[in-house]
Amino acid sequence: MVNGEIRIEAALATGSAEPFVRRPLMLRAPRADELLVKVVATGICHTDFMTRNEGLCAFPMVLGHEGVGIVQAVGEDVAGFDVGDHVIMSYDYCGACPQCQRGKPSYCDRHGELNFAGVRPDGDRTHSSTDDSAKEVYGSFFQQSSFATHALSHASNTIKVDKTLPLPVLAPLACGVQTGAGTVFNTLEVAEGSSIAVFGCGCVGLSAVMAAKVSGAKMIVAVDINPRRLRVAAELGATHGIDPADQPAGSTLADRVREMTGSGGCHYSIDTTGVPHVLRQAFDCCRPMGVTAMIAPGVPGTEVTIEMLGLLPGKSLRGVVQGDSVSKEFIPQLVSLWQRGEFPFDRLITEFRGIDKIDDAVNAMESGDVIKPVVIVDETFL
Ligand SMILES: [Zn+2]
Ligand SMILES: [Zn+2]
Numbered sequence: 535m536v537n538g539e540i541r542i543e544a545a546l547a548t549g550s551a552e553p554f555v556r557r558p559l560m561l562r563a564p565r566a567d568e569l570l571v572k573v574v575a576t577g578i579c580h581t582d583f584m585t586r587n588e589g590l591c592a593f594p595m596v597l598g599h600e601g602v603g604i605v606q607a608v609g610e611d612v613a614g615f616d617v618g619d620h621v622i623m624s625y626d627y628c629g630a631c632p633q634c635q636r637g638k639p640s641y642c643d644r645h646g647e648l649n650f651a652g653v654r655p656d657g658d659r660t661h662s663s664t665d666d667s668a669k670e671v672y673g674s675f676f677q678q679s680s681f682a683t684h685a686l687s688h689a690s691n692t693i694k695v696d697k698t699l700p701l702p703v704l705a706p707l708a709c710g711v712q713t714g715a716g717t718v719f720n721t722l723e724v725a726e727g728s729s730i731a732v733f734g735c736g737c738v739g740l741s742a743v744m745a746a747k748v749s750g751a752k753m754i755v756a757v758d759i760n761p762r763r764l765r766v767a768a769e770l771g772a773t774h775g776i777d778p779a780d781q782p783a784g785s786t787l788a789d790r791v792r793e794m795t796g797s798g799g800c801h802y803s804i805d806t807t808g809v810p811h812v813l814r815q816a817f818d819c820c821r822p823m824g825v826t827a828m829i830a831p832g833v834p835g836t837e838v839t840i841e842m843l844g845l846l847p848g849k850s851l852r853g854v855v856q857g858d859s860v861s862k863e864f865i866p867q868l869v870s871l872w873q874r875g876e877f878p879f880d881r882l883i884t885e886f887r888g889i890d891k892i893d894d895a896v897n898a899m900e901s902g903d904v905i906k907p908v909v910i911v912d913e914t915f916l
Contacts, residue, residue, distance in 0.1 A: 538563025540570075541664065544596045544682035545892045546671070550589040554681070554892045559596070559671055560662045561684050563607075565654075568686045569615055570607035571623065574912045575702035576600055576680040578895050579709050580736070580830070585650070585675075588833050592652045595672040596661055599625065599649070600708040601680025601687075602701045603912075612689045619694050620701055624708045624861035625649055626677035626691035639690075640856035649676045660686050676709075681892060683911055693865050703880050705908050706737060707865045709856065711879045714741025714806070715868055716857015717827045718749060722802045726750030729795040732772075733787075733816045734806035735763040737882050737906040738829055740770055742804050744877050747771030755791050755800065760902050770878070788818035797821055808832040814839065822847035827854045882906040887913055 542561045545554040564570045577600030585591050601623040608615050615621070626648045627639035634642050642648065644655075652672030653659055661673035673679040678687045695704060714737065718724045730746050732739045735758040746754045747770070755774040756767035764775040774794050778787060792799040799821035805813040808830030817826045817840055828851060840851065857864075871877035884904040886895040888911070895907035 539662075540684060542682050542684045543889065544661070544679075545598075545889045546594045547586040547591070547597050548594045551587050554896075556890045558664050559682070560664055561673075561682075561686065562660050562662075564609045564686055566609040566611040567688060568609045569605055569612055569621075569689070569692055571601065571603040571621060571678075571685045571687055571692070572606050572912065573601050573603040573680050573683055573685050575602050575705050575908055575910050577705035577708060577710060578892070578899060578907045578909065580899075581709070582681075583896050583900070584833070590834075591650060591675070592672045595652055595675065596679035596682050597675050598680030598682065599623070599676035599678060600705045600710065601678050601685050602705045602708070603680075603685065606684070614689065615692065615694065620697050620699070621687075622693045622695055622704055622708050622861075622865060623676070623678040623680060623685065623687045624691050624693060624712065624865070625856055626688055629690060637860060638858065639860060640858060645855065681889060681909075683889070691861070693862050695866075695869065699869065702885065702908050702910055703883060704869070706879065706883060706906050707868055708861070710737035710906060711741045711868065711882075712859045712861060712864060713829060713854070713857045714738035714804075715745040715877070716859035716864060717804055717829060717854050718742050718745035718857075720858035720864070721827055721852065721854050722804075722825055724749040724751050724802055727752045728802065729753035729755070729800035731755040731757060731791045731795075731800050731803040731816065731819050732767075732806070733757045733804065733812050734830075735760070735767045736806060739804070739806040740767060740882055740905065741879060742806070743767050743772050744770050744879065748871060748876050753795050753800065755794055757787060757791075763902070763905065766881070766905070770881070786818070787812075787815040791815075791819035795819075795821075799824060801825075802827070804829060806830055808836070810836060810838040817849070817851055818844060820849055822849065824849050826851045828852065829854050883908050885910055
């Protein structure tokens with residue numbers, strides 16, 4: 535340790551669509567309001583590689599925002615954590631803005647800055663190169679940057695979990711699973727006996743399907759272009775599946791959902807694809823007073839067209855961040871549901887060993903072969 539800094543290994547994003555590069559870096563000592571976490575595993579989420587591929591961050595950058603690990607050091611102003619605690623790291627928020635004060639921290643005024651800016655809240659850096667010749671390094675992604683052996687987090691985005699739980703399995707709760715399940719439980723408040731259509735059966739969509747089943751939805755329509763994912767959706771609770779490749783000429787996806795659900799369409803729909811014409815179908819398949827949740831906004835500047843007359847019968851289109859979840863309360867609830875066998879999110883996970891396997895994991899996710907990759911960073915833990 536030099537000046538409190540530690541040497542870590544990270545999978546560094548060096549440019550748009552460039553493979554991750556394994557590199558030693560220096561990580562600053564935790565400040566008074568920070569925790570140092572030894573990363574055991576990290577999930578990989580679409581936001582990681584969309585941020586990289588679309589160049590939505592400064593480079594080089596340590597990404598990763600579904601980290602789980604063990605607390606190694608606790609800043610003097612951090613309450614409620616001890617060295618050795620097992621933790622999940624989720625999104626961060628300020629706690630002081632109007633939305634945070636209303637208990638909706640995922641809509642924090644500082645959400646973009648705290649989770650995507652690549653620096654600490656005051657603009658300082660957490661990471662640096664091991665030699666002076668290399669460029670500056672950005673970190674603090676979701677105030678964690680979990681594609682590394684160690685991370686700095688805040689009490690606000692760190693959730694303590696029972697030490698008997700298998701940490702790597704819990705990683706996707708930090709974002710993908712929380713987002714899908716939270717949209718059903720917290721945002722839409724899906725009612726027993728209702729109908730819902732879920733467009734896109736990746737981790738977020740399938741988490742929504744599982745949550746809809748827990749909520750007692752009577753009809754759960756899953757839509758995906760990958761027949762294997764539709765089969766998984768059926769196993770997890772979807773009552774109907776639609777593969778757009780089987781679409782009869784002259785009809786739309788929304789027509790098919792409305793035929794299945796009757797009564798002018800379903801009560802709720804969720805678009806997880808970020809594709810404008812799919813979001814349009816998700817909106818059109820809802821009945822009067824129906825609500826459509828939009829989870830993936832596509833790249834900045836993406837627009838969608840909605841017919842104004844279609845909006846008139848009391849319908850709404852609602853953007854959703856992190857499933858409206860207050861992670862410290864919601865993630866333990868999801869763990870309880872999982873332990874009771876009602877929410878088998880672990881079935882979505884395929885493991886990859888070692889941070890040098892991040893590219894394999896990303897490729898498997900992008901090709902559709904794997905629903906949720908979790909990279910095991912610390913193999914000795916297992
Ligand atoms: Zn805030
Ligand atoms: Zn994510």
